[in-house]
Amino acid sequence: MARSKQQDVWEFFGELLKEHREAAGLSQGELGRRVFVSGAYIGLFEQGIRKPQLDVAKRIDEVLQTGGIFERTWRKLINKSPYASYFQAAAELEDMATKICEFESTAIPGLLQTPAYARAVVHASNPLATDDYVEETVKGRLDRSAILRDATRPMYWVILHEAVLRIPVGGPAVMAEQLDHLVVQARNRVALIQVLPFAAGAYPQMGKPLKLMEFEDAPPTAYTEAVYSGNLLDDPAVVKRAQATYDLLRAAALSPEVPLTLIESAAEDHRRCTPTT
Template sequence: MEVQNMTGGTGSGEPESTDSLKTFGAVVKAFRERAGLTQEGLALLVRFSPQTVASIEQGRRLPPPDFIERAEEVLDAFGVLRAAAVHLARKPGIAAWFRQWAALEERAISLYTYECRLIPGLLQTEAYSRALFTEQLPPLDDEQIEAQWAARAERQRLLRERPNTAYSFILEEHLFLRRTGGAEVTRELIEHVLETVEARNVEIQIMPLERKTHAGLDGPMQLLETPENQWFAYNEGQRGGLFISDPKEVSVLQMRYARMRSQALSLDDSLSLLKQMRGAL
């Protein structure tokens, strides 16, 4: 399906059971031990880190498609891993409609994000995230809030563990001026963003409040490139997401993103503006 509308099965962002993830992990472990391999040995053969193998076996991480295919062949699993993967539940704390995109994020070599509603999850601080979670409707209980923050914190490791992935963010200036969570939360958020952009593979541009032309008025978007140089896009709304694989549709969003890069402030000017906003708090 080239354009797939993904909505939550329950109409909410509540966590689903992780039993299927744990079961899949146990199956991987059983086949690994049957083959006489350590986690490090399997990691070498499937070309993933030992930490990834351990997380998958413990049911804490959704296995990427490449892992499933490589492990299936390396472990001579008789098709069991492929069959088990069909029934995997999403990660706790991540909305059902975001699952497919989250899996692609983990192996992307380029990830471009434009946001006009809120600071993207990959850049959020814990205090900012919790400010969003506590105001969500219908209300979340404490356990749900903890699960959502844990999932968000887990996603953020991508910025630390994938130094060869190019991350580009275009953020509207008003996202910081809104002061979600209060002045202290916003100051911490800006400092976190400034620290994040120190990495060579992370670029952040600010779209100023006053801009005569703007190519992103249709709303937020995300674009990514896989190791196979395939491009996909994802647009999210109030209660669901739209996964886009049609090359023509992706091309349209790529053109818009490229135009927004020229319309937003330069990298240096964006950092200067962030520092000014931090100083004004």
């Protein structure tokens, strides 16, 4: 699988952690207990598979008496990321996932966005941003989608609320192009796409996105997002509840064969609204 652009430097973080832990004469389990995570997670940090939260990096500094080296390194790595700080860890994990399940109720997921659609989303959130900022942000978003073109791409399962198909992000022409892209990705078996119809009424996780990720050599995670904040969840009980929520969404959604016709119909509706010259 294609490596994350920052995977190498996070592995350096892990090597540094291992060096300081062993110099302090602590096992992974002992350090884990002192910073309130499991020894297994310390092992994942040291392998560069998982990235610690900032508060964990600070506690490691305190326990190992490093003078703040892990907090400074963490901040440096986060600042180099092309993603928002609250999404950075989730974006890194996408690269290593063997399966990604995603639900969106308001927008096309970033992994499936076209350049024009992504540009419209960025403009909407940053109306006074410079062109350079917009293009850099769009590029970062599109670079993420490279994992879907990799020979060992993850299984990607997406559930979209029908509202996502109807909101003319970027205008009718941009939206029609975006929906055409969804159909192509589904027909090429890059993504399995379902639609949760308006007729389903109330549904779990109303108004909130949900992303589930599974890995070959690490526990699964769940990611949810709110206004300028994200929650990467790896507590087994919480992840299990998130998986049950996704199962309920999947059960309420239209079967995979039906949505393509619905998406194509929505694309034609947007095309009919496109101004002619």
